[in-house]
Amino acid sequence: MIRLEKRPQPSRLWTIVTPLLAVVLTMVVGGIMFALLGKPPLEAIRTIFWDPLFHPQFAGYSRPQLLVKAGPLILIAIGLSIGFKAGIWNIGAEGQYIMGAVTGAAVGLAFYPSDSVLLFPLMVVAGALGGWAWAMIPAVLKTRLGTNEILVSLMLVYVAENILASASSSWLRNPEGMGFPGSRNFKQWPAVFNDELVANTGMHWGVVAAFIAVIAAYVLMARHIQGFNIRLTGEAPRAARFSGVSPARIVILCLGISGALAGMAGLFEVTGPAGQITIDFNSGYGFTAIIVAFLGRLHPVGILLAGLLMALTYIGGELAQLMLGLPGASIQLFQGMLLFFLLATDVFTNYRIRFAKGELA
Amino acid sequence: MDTLLSIRGLTKAYPGVVANDDVSFDIGKGEIHALLGENGAGKSTLVKMIFGLVKPDAGEMVLDGAAYAPGKPSDARRSGVAMVFQHFSLFEALDVAENVALGMENPPKPRDLARQIREVSETYGLPLDPTRTVGTLSAGERQRVEIIRCLLQNPRLLIMDEPTSVLTPQEVEILFQTLNKLRSEGTSILYISHKLEEIRTLCDEATILRLGKNVGTCTPREVTARQMAELMVGSSFSTPEARAGEKGEVLLRTDTLSLPAPGAFGTPLREVSLEVRAGEVLGIGGVAGNGQDELLMALSGERLAPAGTIFFKGQDVSRIGPIGRRDAGLLSGPEERLGHAAAPNMSLTENAVLTAARREGLVQGGFIDWGKSKSFAEKVIERFDVRTPGPGTAARALSGGNLQKFVVGREILQSPDVFIVNQPTWGVDAAAAAAIRQALLDLAAKGAAIIVISQDLDELMEISDRFAALNEGRLSPARAVAELDIEKIGLMMGGAHDMEVAHVDG
Numbered sequence: 001m002i003r004l005e006k007r008p009q010p011s012r013l014w015t016i017v018t019p020l021l022a023v024v025l026t027m028v029v030g031g032i033m034f035a036l037l038g039k040p041p042l043e044a045i046r047t048i049f050w051d052p053l054f055h056p057q058f059a060g061y062s063r064p065q066l067l068v069k070a071g072p073l074i075l076i077a078i079g080l081s082i083g084f085k086a087g088i089w090n091i092g093a094e095g096q097y098i099m100g101a102v103t104g105a106a107v108g109l110a111f112y113p114s115d116s117v118l119l120f121p122l123m124v125v126a127g128a129l130g131g132w133a134w135a136m137i138p139a140v141l142k143t144r145l146g147t148n149e150i151l152v153s154l155m156l157v158y159v160a161e162n163i164l165a166s167a168s169s170s171w172l173r174n175p176e177g178m179g180f181p182g183s184r185n186f187k188q189w190p191a192v193f194n195d196e197l198v199a200n201t202g203m204h205w206g207v208v209a210a211f212i213a214v215i216a217a218y219v220l221m222a223r224h225i226q227g228f229n230i231r232l233t234g235e236a237p238r239a240a241r242f243s244g245v246s247p248a249r250i251v252i253l254c255l256g257i258s259g260a261l262a263g264m265a266g267l268f269e270v271t272g273p274a275g276q277i278t279i280d281f282n283s284g285y286g287f288t289a290i291i292v293a294f295l296g297r298l299h300p301v302g303i304l305l306a307g308l309l310m311a312l313t314y315i316g317g318e319l320a321q322l323m324l325g326l327p328g329a330s331i332q333l334f335q336g337m338l339l340f341f342l343l344a345t346d347v348f349t350n351y352r353i354r355f356a357k358g359e360l361a
Numbered sequence: 362m363d364t365l366l367s368i369r370g371l372t373k374a375y376p377g378v379v380a381n382d383d384v385s386f387d388i389g390k391g392e393i394h395a396l397l398g399e400n401g402a403g404k405s406t407l408v409k410m411i412f413g414l415v416k417p418d419a420g421e422m423v424l425d426g427a428a429y430a431p432g433k434p435s436d437a438r439r440s441g442v443a444m445v446f447q448h449f450s451l452f453e454a455l456d457v458a459e460n461v462a463l464g465m466e467n468p469p470k471p472r473d474l475a476r477q478i479r480e481v482s483e484t485y486g487l488p489l490d491p492t493r494t495v496g497t498l499s500a501g502e503r504q505r506v507e508i509i510r511c512l513l514q515n516p517r518l519l520i521m522d523e524p525t526s527v528l529t530p531q532e533v534e535i536l537f538q539t540l541n542k543l544r545s546e547g548t549s550i551l552y553i554s555h556k557l558e559e560i561r562t563l564c565d566e567a568t569i570l571r572l573g574k575n576v577g578t579c580t581p582r583e584v585t586a587r588q589m590a591e592l593m594v595g596s597s598f599s600t601p602e603a604r605a606g607e608k609g610e611v612l613l614r615t616d617t618l619s620l621p622a623p624g625a626f627g628t629p630l631r632e633v634s635l636e637v638r639a640g641e642v643l644g645i646g647g648v649a650g651n652g653q654d655e656l657l658m659a660l661s662g663e664r665l666a667p668a669g670t671i672f673f674k675g676q677d678v679s680r681i682g683p684i685g686r687r688d689a690g691l692l693s694g695p696e697e698r699l700g701h702a703a704a705p706n707m708s709l710t711e712n713a714v715l716t717a718a719r720r721e722g723l724v725q726g727g728f729i730d731w732g733k734s735k736s737f738a739e740k741v742i743e744r745f746d747v748r749t750p751g752p753g754t755a756a757r758a759l760s761g762g763n764l765q766k767f768v769v770g771r772e773i774l775q776s777p778d779v780f781i782v783n784q785p786t787w788g789v790d791a792a793a794a795a796a797i798r799q800a801l802l803d804l805a806a807k808g809a810a811i812i813v814i815s816q817d818l819d820e821l822m823e824i825s826d827r828f829a830a831l832n833e834g835r836l837s838p839a840r841a842v843a844e845l846d847i848e849k850i851g852l853m854m855g856g857a858h859d860m861e862v863a864h865v866d867g
Contacts, residue, residue: 009706224728225724228729232715235707236704236706242701242702243716
């Protein structure tokens with residue numbers, strides 16, 4: 001009989017091995033799935049994981065996309081991971097991302113067509129505040145009324161989507177857009193266009209912000225007393241209270257950080273790669289970032305790598321749709337598998353398998 | 362009265378402790394038999410042997426004339442022995458009937474089972490709807506699920522482990538009616554408790570365990586709670602000499618501190634007034650669940666008290682949280698080591714930061730000095746002889762006693778002015794317990810004021826200068842240990858109600 005035995009402490013080896021194992025298992029099972037769909041499995045895997053970076057013809061276009069996609073994923077996931085460490089489950093980063101973009105864009109457009117250098121920083125701050133404010137709704141409801149932040153933050157995503165729809169079709173609509181929905185295009189407004197900092201790298205301010213967030217989160221969680229308090233709250237809430245940590249403050253802090261980072265990511269996206277507020281501006285970064293956060297073991301460096309990997313499956317998935325005619329849903333399935341296998345193999349971090357006789361009660 | 366279960370010479374030893382030593386007694390048919398004893402007296406081990414969870418090292422049991430040696434709980438159930446545990450094993454997401462079915466060997470069809478549950482619940486006055494989801498039930502109702510699960514199997518002997526510890530007074534009343542009805546139908550009940558008044562109202566016979574031995578059997582109605590307390594506690598402890606030495610100024614004082622219960626089953630604090638002086642150890646005794654945890658949380662600052670109720674060195678600290686009180690020199694150690702005093706998955710170094718961050722200067726400008734933290738953890742490990750591979754070990758990997766040494770040592774090494782500790786030596790081996798007590802006395806000798814909350818009366822008598830007892834959230838006036846005897850302690854622990862009884866008995 002196979003038994004799971006709890007390890008006295010979490011295995012360090014398995015903490016590192018499980019994400020890699022999850023990637024390998026995803027490739028194997030994904031390959032089988034592609035084979036069942038009648039596509040050559042090895043080629044499909046290669047198209048997803050290899051071609052975006054090294055294909056002689058497409059890599060020139062797709063390589064910069066890696067950072068473009070990874071930037072917001074990492075920025076959002078870093079914020080989420082801090083809350084997750086404390087046991088605060090912000091599932092609504094997608095909504096905070098939208099609200100950051102809308103708020104930041106609205107503040108910018110209010111000054112159109114200013115060419116002040118201060119405008120873009122102001123928009124970044126406004127974007128962060130927009131996301132922060134949206135995250136404060138579940139935070140305040142949780143601390144005051146004890147509501148569940150998972151439900152509230154998730155529901156607010158749909159509210160945010162409706163606000164986005166109204167913004168793009170009415171109050172932020174481009175007055176010179178001949179009635180089409182969508183705001184002015186920031187790409188045609190050099191003062192605030194979040195362009196590539198180095199040509200053909202995909203490196204824009206949002207990616208820079210993501211890298212800074214990785215370092216800042218590492219320092220916060222590993223060295224700062226607030227990071228310690230956050231981890232302590234997640235590990236042992238009663239011990240945290242005994243230590244003097246106020247649970248309400250941790251909720252406000254964690255939801256605030258994740259909301260602000262998600263809002264910032266939204267602003268960088270709307271002023272950069274997306275270019276304008278449109279009805280379908282959001283593309284699920286806020287939800288995918290949840291996978292990124294867990295795939296990266298809630299560790300900043302892990303999230304950096306996981307964000308790049310997840311961006312790769314996005315780009316590779318598009319490439320595979322283009323070249324092999326794989327259905328788009330199969331790529332989402334592929335990403336879902338990654339999380340599934342990660343959670344499944346995660347058991348080995350805290351437990352070891354024992355092949356024992358079934359005697360013990 | 363006929364004997365249902367006869368226990369003869371049961372003995373069970375664990376490494377380092379004899380949990381049961383040659384225990385013998387009989388349970389009659391249709392009798393409610395109390396099993397009484399302090400924490401650690403061996404009650405749990407004994408019932409685990411009766412229920413087939415633990416195999417005795419020696420001794421035998423006879424059930425209704427036949428040899429009875431259950432190898433596992435299902436054997437016991439088949440012989441007509443059922444048990445309601447103190448901690449319920451129910452699935453919150455399932456409904457009552459599903460939970461009951463899960464505990465049965467051959468569950469009937471769902472519809473039949475629901476009908477049976479209704480019948481039993483009506484017969485025994487245990488209102489319970491079989492379709493309710495268990496997650497929505499109160500603790501009392503959950504207990505009913507467990508009881509009904511047992512009753513459906515028509516047990517001859519029902520074992521109940523501290524059934525009233527989670528119940529409200531009204532629920533206790535209902536439970537007692539049910540148990541009386543069962544008795545009248547001929548079912549025997551083994552009732553484990555350390556609440557003396559309860560036993561006096563409910564039970565026909567009582568067997569009292571102390572340190573694993575059967576120290577006496579009595580008929581609870583015919584003796585006073587005081588006499589039972591004496592048997593339970595034993596008269597083995599010697600009253601210590603009053604320790605010499607001048608006591609200093611009052612360092613900590615509470616003035617009619619009242620605080621509502623933290624949850625549905627906590628205990629409210631009722632007008633607790635105490636004071637403790639520099640160099641003094643105040644011992645607080647009482648049966649578990651009478652407000653010990655709540656008192657510690659109020660004094661540590663984990664729960665804030667109404668203004669003007671707690672004074673530290675004359676300053677009102679009632680509205681100051683744990684960090685501020687620690688900064689001032691008021692430190693504490695909660696009872697529950699894993700999850701309250703320490704975070705299970707964090708290393709000992711991190712657990713050192715948990716309370717020592719500011720007093721030991723482990724944090725500079727918001728940043729943790731891990732090197733310094735590690736040396737502080739190492740100092741605790743060395744000074745308190747904590748057996749562990751090193752400060753990087755997770756707290757949960759330590760044995761209970763070793764972790765206790767660590768969490769008590771962590772506070773003592775911060776040289777508190779006032780130190781409040783709950784159950785400082787619970788589950789710690791004798792040598793380590795002695796070391797912890799000595800450390801507490803040394804701390805007092807250096808001029809600190811100490812409050813020790815404990816259920817171990819011997820311990821309290823050994824180290825305290827004065828003694829007070831908690832009863833339902835009320836604290837008795839403190840009295841010098843030197844003028845106490847076992848009778849007076851029993852009275853203090855029993856609260857005002859027992860005082861009356863004692864008065865009548867003379």
